[in-house]
Amino acid sequence: MSTVSMETGPGSDVHIECNSNNIQVTINTASTFNGMIYPKGLSTNSSCMVEFNSQDNVTYVLPLRSCNTMSTDVDDGVEYFNTVVVQPHRKLVTNQGKGYHIRCRYQTKEKTIANSFNVSTLGTTPVMATAPMPSCSMKIFMADTSNEIVAENVKIGDRLTLTIAIDNQPVYGMKVTNCLVRDGLNWGEQPLLNDEGCPVDDEIMGPFEYTNNLTRAVVSFQAHKFPYTASVYYQCNVRLCLKESGGCDDIPPDCDRNGLNYRRRRRRDTDVEGDANIALVRQDDIRDLSVEVYSGLYVNEAEEEEEVDIISPRRVATEQEFCISMRKFAVGVAIASLLLMLAVILLVACILQRRRRRKDASTSASSIYSGPYSNRAYGRD
Numbered sequence: 001m002s003t004v005s006m007e008t009g010p011g012s013d014v015h016i017e018c019n020s021n022n023i024q025v026t027i028n029t030a031s032t033f034n035g036m037i038y039p040k041g042l043s044t045n046s047s048c049m050v051e052f053n054s055q056d057n058v059t060y061v062l063p064l065r066s067c068n069t070m071s072t073d074v075d076d077g078v079e080y081f082n083t084v085v086v087q088p089h090r091k092l093v094t095n096q097g098k099g100y101h102i103r104c105r106y107q108t109k110e111k112t113i114a115n116s117f118n119v120s121t122l123g124t125t126p127v128m129a130t131a132p133m134p135s136c137s138m139k140i141f142m143a144d145t146s147n148e149i150v151a152e153n154v155k156i157g158d159r160l161t162l163t164i165a166i167d168n169q170p171v172y173g174m175k176v177t178n179c180l181v182r183d184g185l186n187w188g189e190q191p192l193l194n195d196e197g198c199p200v201d202d203e204i205m206g207p208f209e210y211t212n213n214l215t216r217a218v219v220s221f222q223a224h225k226f227p228y229t230a231s232v233y234y235q236c237n238v239r240l241c242l243k244e245s246g247g248c249d250d251i252p253p254d255c256d257r258n259g260l261n262y263r264r265r266r267r268r269d270t271d272v273e274g275d276a277n278i279a280l281v282r283q284d285d286i287r288d289l290s291v292e293v294y295s296g297l298y299v300n301e302a303e304e305e306e307e308v309d310i311i312s313p314r315r316v317a318t319e320q321e322f323c324i325s326m327r328k329f330a331v332g333v334a335i336a337s338l339l340l341m342l343a344v345i346l347l348v349a350c351i352l353q354r355r356r357r358r359k360d361a362s363t364s365a366s367s368i369y370s371g372p373y374s375n376r377a378y379g380r381d
Helices: 302-310 326-368
Strands: 002-009 012-018 022-039 050-063 070-074 077-087 098-107 111-118 127-133 136-142 153-155 159-166 172-182 189-191 216-222 231-242 290-300
Touching: 012 098, 022 098, 050 077, 070 290, 136 231, 136 290, 159 172, 159 231
Parallel strands: 153 290
Antiparallel strands: 002 012, 012 022, 022 050, 022 077, 070 077, 077 098, 111 127, 136 159, 159 216, 172 189, 172 231, 231 290
């Protein structure tokens, strides 16, 4: 545990304590504090936001594995970081609020474990031996790149590669089990791998692929998120096994449709007969050697990236091209149809009027020559 003090202004300062499971933020103010403290981006309907009412010394606990706290590997260990907003009002977000970028660095320490040996021909004389316990890590990379680029901010649908590895050594292998994805708010989680190391839903995440020495496991998948937050946390359990004693024979798992491993190992104690220099390592002595690893990243909505293309520079039309919007085109088609309809009506009216005139003219001509013909000039009295 380490403590860091930072001055925040007249009459107030901030102390940071880096604990094993959380980061404790303590604010000492000259007057009572009425406001709220929350991680950046989680001010609305968040279990990570805490309100304070007339308190002199304010203590805010920030968990390492949730509330937008992320981690990154450094030379001598791992570093956790987050941005905490101190807002001096319990209901409103004002310009008086301050943001603090908090970092806690933890050094990785080597651990040793004891393995028990016995030789059946010599009775039960125990021999103790120690071996360094390999360190284990989880990293998430961008899958569509030639180099291993750590994924931090991605969008839904991006191809990612989740890698879990232990130190490269000849003694231990590993098996990845019980993977799940969490929202970091303790509101929702989705299982990914079961206790056998088999996928729960292949559409979300498929099976891991192991290297021949069983020190590295990799799986590719498409980025996904919960609908109400951008932070996503992946968590897996890594079980260590001894290669020489056959403890890794069920790796990689061969899964059926029900998520069961065909290669499931049957634990049994078998004594070795023969040379007294041959030792058997009992698997029961490492049954509790498991490590929990996790990693997180931010996943944004796919639409946010598509909006960039909408406002991209438009192609300039040439002199031989004529551009018109769909709305104007529809209005033009409607007006043209109306004019065409009026023209047809006018044409029909003209044709009817012309026929009517012809009929009237024919009737007048027949009435002029319809009377009886008589020539009185040559008639006799």
